[in-house]
Amino acid sequence: MxxxxxxxxxxKQGMLDNVMRQFNNAADIIHLNPSIRKILExxxxxxxxxxxxxxxxxxxxxxxxxxxxxxxxxxxxxxxxxxxxxxxxxxxxxxxxxxxxxxxxxxxxxxxxxxxxxxxxxxxxxxxxxxxxxxxxxxxxxxxxxxxxxxxxxxxxxxxxxxxxxxxxxxxxxxxxxxxxxxxxxxxxxxxGGSEGRDRATGYGVYLNIKFWATHKKVSLKDKKFIVQGFGNVGYWAAYFLEKEGAILVAVQDQFGSITNENGISVEHLFEYTKSNNGSILGFKESTPIENNTFFSLDCDICIPAALGNQITKENAPLIKAYLIAEGANGPTDIEAEEILLKKGIDIIPDILCNSGGVIGSYFEWLQNRNGEIWQLNEVMEKLEKKLEESFKRVIETSKSKNVDMRTAAFIIAIERLELAYIQRGIFP
Missing domain, CATH: 3.40.50.10860 (Leucine Dehydrogenase, chain A, domain 1)
Structure with a gap:
């Protein structure tokens, strides 16, 4: 039925309220056509x-x-x-x-x-x-x-x-x-009929956006400490590539609990452990368990929320010590929390940019199926990096030209593309 x-x-207040407020904020700034606004909302x-x-x-x-x-x-x-x-x-x-x-x-x-x-x-x-x-x-x-x-x-x-x-x-x-x-x-x-690289595309994209951000800020990722909420597909691959870059994983949180080791947690060792522990990170010998409500307050440079929405709130945002939030999940930061983080000078790579590697990888798979092609892993990864770098640069440029944060800049770019499509095509009838 x-x-x-x-x-x-x-x-209802929640993720829907957040996305509507994000949309309306960007729409106000660009003076979005009122008729198109009615359609998109x-x-x-x-x-x-x-x-x-x-x-x-x-x-x-x-x-x-x-x-x-x-x-x-x-x-x-x-x-x-x-x-x-x-x-x-x-x-x-x-x-x-x-x-x-x-x-x-x-x-x-x-x-x-x-x-x-x-x-x-x-x-x-x-x-x-x-x-x-x-x-x-x-x-x-x-x-x-x-x-x-x-x-x-x-x-x-x-x-x-x-x-x-x-x-x-x-x-x-x-x-x-x-x-x-x-x-x-x-x-x-x-x-x-799946594509090589689709399994890691989202997490790899999170890593790439952090790498682009570091290049933009002229800082090295080597020895930077990071924490990951969610150690599924996205969290694991993001951590995997960051570790290859020389960054240090110091804490992980999943649905079962939270663990930490200020000297570093081996991404691969933890991943292998979870496979034999019903997916749980708890009990990993190279770590110490901690209370869930202390996770976001840990000392680190980079925080990657890669679990569910509304995890960073006005209650825990003031405790965050990281200077970069890379949103691997969809909607992990609510509106009030974001205001607090931005006032503290913490950068946020927004979800619609940060975790877009997944849908880009999906597009590549869709194209291959549609055209009867099979691409090699290195080809997929190269195309993915090029596509993400283009998006990142556009967001940075728009952020500067409009004097707005990265999320608002990303929304502006997305909404303007849709507005142009409606203006050029017209509205039926």
Whole structure:
């Protein structure tokens, strides 16, 4: 069953409130066309699906899934699917909007979408997750497609999840059409049409943006201390490349707890440990456990929030000692916290720039599938670095010319590209 929700307004405070305030701030500065502003401040389509799935024990559970399509003026909707208890319509709206700004800023031929299922995947077996995923895909039906809306992995979803979606979607098509639908999702396993480098693209992009920032500030990353919240795909790869640059990981926080070692934590050793410890960082012998509420107050140079939204708040922002926040997650810093950080002189590389390596990597995979090409890893990484460096330089230039912070500059660039598209194309009818 699909419920189409037309009303996109909400009084709920949270990520949606944050993204709207960010949008309105930039729109005010550039005096955005009022008619175009009305279009961009609401979503195009919102889907809520309720679907039953039989569990391993024979019981039936009914799940709620979401897919919000914010805007497609620049191309097909693009955005991840996450499996998490916090998934709801407001979170999906906010994340879909951020995807629109992210793809526009990166210069990609995409719009923005987001969604997922409200569940805790740790409570389900692999076979149950497969059935849940396939049933969700079937419920979405023709609301996704390789030239319409292209999902990708997000929190608690993996290349395997994308492979299940691909197979289910293709099974609904005629044999002659199946080969034309490989790019309905990105972030797939290599053997199922995935791209080399897609696994590390987001984390590598976070690292590259930190590197570009360091070059811009004329500082070295060698011996700089950094902390990472979230040691999943994004946090791990960001830490991996920063360590290669000579930076030192001194603390990590995940859903299980927080650990620290002021002399440094080996990224690879910790990663190998988590694989044998049900994904948890706790108990790692080269570290000391600490209280979660002290994590952001640790002595460090760089802080990388790479978990969920609204993690840096007005309560913990005053305690932050880092002089750079690199947003690996979407919306990790709320509005009040950002005001505090900027007043303290702390730089913030905003999410729509900092973690855009993921959607750029997805674009490369989509292109390869579409054109029947296979790129080598070094080719993907070189293209990714070039694309990100272009975005970073534009943000810095706009920040200077408009005398605004990096987030506002990034939003200005993204919104102006969309405004131009609407002005040139007109509005139907």
């Amino acid at each position: 699909i419920t189409k929700i037309k009303e996109a307004k909400t009084t 609401i979503t195009n389509n919102e889907l809520v699906v309720h679907f039953p799935v039989k569990m391993d024990n024979g019981d039936v559970e009914v799940f709620t899934g979401y897919r919000v399509q914010h805007n497609n003026a620049l191309g097909p909707y693009k955005g991840g699917l996450r499996y998490h208890p916090t998934v709801d319509i407001d979170a999906a709206r906010a994340l879909a909007m951020w995807m629109t700004w992210k793809t526009s800023l990166a210069g990609l031929p995409y719009g923005g979408a987001k969604g997922g299922i409200q569940l805790d995947p740790s409570r389900y077996s692999n076979s149950e997750l497969e059935r849940i995923t396939r049933r969700f895909t079937y419920a979405l039906g023709d609301n996704i497609g390789p030239e319409l809306d292209i999902p990708a992995p997000d929190v608690n979803t993996t290349p395997q999840t994308m492979a299940w979606i691909l197979d289910t979607y293709m099974s609904t098509k005629s044999p002659s059409e199946r080969s034309k639908n490989m790019h309905v999702v990105t972030g797939k396993p290599i053997g199922a």
